Amino acid sequence: MGEEIIKKSQVVVIGAGPAGLCAAIEARKAGATVLVLDENDRPGGQLFKQIHKFFGSGKHWAGLRGFRIGENLLKEAGQLGVKILLNAEVYGIFDDMTVGYIRNGVEKAIKGERIIIATGGIENALPFPGGTLPGVMGAGGVQTMVNIHRVLPGKKILMVGSGNVGVIVSYQLMQAGAEVVGIVEAAGRVRAYEVHLNKIKRAGVPIYTSHVVKEAIGKDEVEGAIIARVDDNLNIIEGSEKHLDVDCLCIAVGLNPQIELPYIAGCKFSYIPERGGYIPVFDENMETSVKGIYVAGDVAGIEEASIAMEEGRLAGIACAGSLGLYDKETEEKLKKEVKKILRAMRTKHDSRIIHSLTGIPSNDRFEKGPVAVIECKEEIPCNPCESACVFGAIKVGEPITNPPVLFEEKCTGCGRCIPKCPGMAIFLIHKNYTDKTSLIKFPYEYLPVPEKGGLVSCVNRNGEIISRGRIIDIKASKKDDGTKIIAMEIPKEYFNDVRGIQIRGDGI
Amino acid sequence: MRVNYHPILGKDERKKLVKIVVDGREMMAVKGEPIAAALLANGIRKLRKTRKKGEYRGVFCGIGRCTDCAMIVDEIPNIRTCITPVKEGMQIITQEGLGKWERK
Numbered sequence A: 001m002g003e004e005i006i007k008k009s010q011v012v013v014i015g016a017g018p019a020g021l022c023a024a025i026e027a028r029k030a031g032a033t034v035l036v037l038d039e040n041d042r043p044g045g046q047l048f049k050q051i052h053k054f055f056g057s058g059k060h061w062a063g064l065r066g067f068r069i070g071e072n073l074l075k076e077a078g079q080l081g082v083k084i085l086l087n088a089e090v091y092g093i094f095d096d097m098t099v100g101y102i103r104n105g106v107e108k109a110i111k112g113e114r115i116i117i118a119t120g121g122i123e124n125a126l127p128f129p130g131g132t133l134p135g136v137m138g139a140g141g142v143q144t145m146v147n148i149h150r151v152l153p154g155k156k157i158l159m160v161g162s163g164n165v166g167v168i169v170s171y172q173l174m175q176a177g178a179e180v181v182g183i184v185e186a187a188g189r190v191r192a193y194e195v196h197l198n199k200i201k202r203a204g205v206p207i208y209t210s211h212v213v214k215e216a217i218g219k220d221e222v223e224g225a226i227i228a229r230v231d232d233n234l235n236i237i238e239g240s241e242k243h244l245d246v247d248c249l250c251i252a253v254g255l256n257p258q259i260e261l262p263y264i265a266g267c268k269f270s271y272i273p274e275r276g277g278y279i280p281v282f283d284e285n286m287e288t289s290v291k292g293i294y295v296a297g298d299v300a301g302i303e304e305a306s307i308a309m310e311e312g313r314l315a316g317i318a319c320a321g322s323l324g325l326y327d328k329e330t331e332e333k334l335k336k337e338v339k340k341i342l343r344a345m346r347t348k349h350d351s352r353i354i355h356s357l358t359g360i361p362s363n364d365r366f367e368k369g370p371v372a373v374i375e376c377k378e379e380i381p382c383n384p385c386e387s388a389c390v391f392g393a394i395k396v397g398e399p400i401t402n403p404p405v406l407f408e409e410k411c412t413g414c415g416r417c418i419p420k421c422p423g424m425a426i427f428l429i430h431k432n433y434t435d436k437t438s439l440i441k442f443p444y445e446y447l448p449v450p451e452k453g454g455l456v457s458c459v460n461r462n463g464e465i466i467s468r469g470r471i472i473d474i475k476a477s478k479k480d481d482g483t484k485i486i487a488m489e490i491p492k493e494y495f496n497d498v499r500g501i502q503i504r505g506d507g508i
Numbered sequence B: 001m002r003v004n005y006h007p008i009l010g011k012d013e014r015k016k017l018v019k020i021v022v023d024g025r026e027m028m029a030v031k032g033e034p035i036a037a038a039l040l041a042n043g044i045r046k047l048r049k050t051r052k053k054g055e056y057r058g059v060f061c062g063i064g065r066c067t068d069c070a071m072i073v074d075e076i077p078n079i080r081t082c083i084t085p086v087k088e089g090m091q092i093i094t095q096e097g098l099g100k101w102e103r104k
């Protein structure tokens, strides 16, 4: 890609993840020359290992799988003529705004009038006896192996950490055919969004809160694990040890910003534990304490891809503005739009605030015919359900963190909203399907897919088998991107309990 | 273990294979995949032994940061196998300690 010719670029972006790509796109739109450097052999950062549907605003690709968002960003960047240099590892930023990098073993440099650092985060490690045995892996590494390279690191896996990453990777491991033996969480409650957790619970995965890994067992590689209960001070309660038969431990205990480059560049830092630790200080334009150097995405504090993208946009627009590529008015207008989205997404989604279920139909409505049941009550920045309903029966409104409200009289029971919910939290229930049976439609993303007409074991919200059901129909539409909608007939007494079918750990 | 079928990603359509040699044993790998992925697919997780205590290490980060996956590849030690693609005929050896640089 002709790096010899480019010795100067108005904007140099380090990192081709969602933040870096969005920054590059915005700067390029304004007409800046832009070069993106990434040490990987493929662009996209974390996005390409994420095969689940993302939360977010319906207007901004929410409901799309992470890797699809990555594909879209790359396409847009390509069309705009953003240059992306891969296998380019940046090792330093110097006083004269020169960025030093190594490519194919050769040292190179590029000078930028503006530099945007978007190097993302790095996973935290967790020390415990046996923690270095082969078979103990970071969640990001597991995700890369399973979803990109398509190999499983083990068959029976213990997930350590119940944040969104731990819970999402657990789900993905089961999709790939592994068994998740349990999730261990030192805190007294699960940290992930409830809708993500519910997917795992329906699959019957035990959740061990107030537990830690005491030891990974095995001579040369993992052959088992011992977990134990902890008290409020995180001290192990003697006698509470439990042996689990696992061959792999997956560590998902958070990320911290990858700050070497802002550090080398001389940026000031502040310590913000909720955002992952030491973070470069930045202003409302994402500019750091070093003039001309900007940060965006996880390096500016661990949040989410959707936020990383907006921060990237903001940095890109601000860079273009400061280079004189936008007049003040246009720049302010564009920045205002992005900031509005950022504010809405950050409107505190404190998962401890549990709203009453506003998405559940009344008893009367259940009697009248098929109706959507939306089991989503946390403040999540997400609204694809709202735009999915053409009858206006679902409202999220502003801020986007509002839990959805169902207007049951407007719901026709069409079920279009089911595959659109990234949390897989919408079900369609026809209570009076026949005299004795109800019909439930639910989203399904595992293998094997049950057979039409076949009998299956039905599970409740905790994954316990409570009845038998018959598969009436399976809908697999290309636009649902792998999410199947299963229609299943169940005994009427369970219409409010059955929420899925038993999945086998050995899906393949 | 390979994930040949996947509910979202579909069937694995990669067909081109290459032969690699691991500690003298021949095995097949998918063209272009990282060495560590090929080894995992063949059930190999112990990739190197530490210098002082001789403990085994395997893939941890999977993105080239932690160096736990270092092996001797085509006579060069300390190659991060999680980010180095396989090549036909590649010779891969479990690394002991810092490994020996055999190529002149």
Ligand SMILES: Cc1cc2nc3c(=O)[nH]c(=O)nc-3n(C[C@H](O)[C@H](O)[C@H](O)COP(=O)(O)OP(=O)(O)OC[C@H]3O[C@@H](n4cnc5c(N)ncnc54)[C@H](O)[C@@H]3O)c2cc1C
Pocket: A014, A015, A016, A017, A018, A019, A020, A037, A038, A039, A040, A043, A044, A045, A046, A047, A050, A053, A054, A055, A088, A089, A090, A091, A118, A119, A120, A121, A139, A140, A143, A164, A165, A166, A168, A169, A258, A296, A297, A298, A299, A303, A304, A305, A306, A307, A308
């Ligand atoms: C399992 C999991 C599930 C997630 N689920 C969601 C979700 O549902 N919704 C959501 O919004 N977010 C989700 N996220 C978070 C999201 O992936 C991250 O917040 C987002 O990827 C951060 O984007 P980024 O561009 O800042 O960093 P990254 O995506 O990490 O990209 C950083 C890039 O910088 C490159 N780089 C780093 N250092 C250098 C260097 N020195 N030289 C050159 N290149 C370098 C890296 O190679 C990488 O490509 C999830 C994350 C994980 C791990």
Ligand code: FES
Pocket: B058, B059, B060, B061, B062, B063, B064, B065, B066, B067, B068, B069, B070, B080, B081, B082, B083
């Ligand atoms: S597994 Fe960490 S560098 Fe390869």
